[in-house]
Amino acid sequence: MSSPFDQIVVSSDGELAEEAELSLLETLDHVLNRGLVIAGEITISVADVDLIFVGLNVLVSSVEKANEVLRERKKTTSKEETG
C-alpha cells in the first residue's frame, strides 16, 4: 500500500507539512492512487501537473515525483490490460 505521497509528509529538514498541505497531499494520495480501476481507461495528461505542487514547499522534486507516480500507474494499468 506504500505510496510515494507517504514519504513526503515530512520534509527533508524534518518538519511536518502544514495542515492544509497535508490535507491536499492526502487527497492526492487517495484520488490518484486508489479507487476503482477499469483496465486501460485511465487517461490523464501531465502537462499541468506542476500546478498541483506549486506552493507545496515540502516537495523537493515534485514534478519528478508526480511523473514517477504516473509512470507506475501506467505500468499497472498496462499489466491489467495484458494480464
Added chain:
Amino acid sequence: MIYQAVLNSQNPHSQIRNLQFDNSSMKRYLYCVAEHVSNFPGQLVGIAEHEVELVTIEGLVVVTSKFEGDVVPLTRDNVLLHESVVRRVFATTTPLPFRFGTLVRQQVLNRYINARRHALIERLLTVQNCVELSVKIIWSNWSERGQTRLQSSSLPDESGPGSSFLKSKREELFGNQELGEQAKEISEWLGDRLKRFVRQQKISVEPQQKLVLSSSYLVGRDFETGFRSELEALRAERPELHFLVSGPWPPYTFANIDLEFKT
C-alpha cells in the same frame, strides 16, 4: 441504445429521463458507483464543466459526466472537483469511488458493469455505511534516532575507508533490523487496539523511512467516534510517535475489485 438517466432537479420529485447517447464517440468521466443515490444536488458541475449525471446500469447508479477529449488534465482543481463530487454522494451513502482520470466510452462502461455487477454489489455491501480513516505514524524524534544509531557503533571513529564502509553497512543493517522490529511491534499494537472498530484494514510498514507505517481502516459510521477516541488514547501512550489522521474518506482504498491492494 437508450439508457435511463436520473437527473435530480430543484423540484421535490426526481425526473427520470431517457437520454439517447451516441455510443460511437461519447466518453464519460466516472466519479463513483453506488446502489442508490438520494438528495443529489441538481445542476452540479463536474470535470470540464459538464453537468454531473446519475446513470442507472443493471440496477447500479454510476455518477458520471460527459467528457469531450481523450485525456483528463491532472490539475489541482480537477482532483479536488473529482473528490468533491464523490463526497456529495458520500454524504448520504457509501459509494465505490473511481480512480481519478477514469474516462470511458459508454460501451466499455456497460461491459464493465455487466461483467462485474456481482463483484460490485458484493463490494458495496462490504463498504455499506462505512467510512475510510487513514493513519500515518511518524517517528517524532527521527533525527535524534539517527544520531543515536551512529553513536552506538562499536567501531572506532578513526577508521580507514574499508572500515568506514563496513561501519555504515553494519549501521544500516542493524539499524534497519531494529527499526523493522519496532515498526512491526507498533503495527501489531495499533491493529490490536483498533480492531474492534474496524471492518477491514490495510497496513504498510516502512521502518527505514521517517514514516513508521501507513494504514487505512474501513470503519462503520457508528464506530467512527469510538475509533477516534481510541486513537487519542494511543497517542497518549506513545509520545515518541506522531500520529497523522485523516478522514473520513469515501472508501478509495477498499473500492477496487480487480486489483488486490499491493502492500
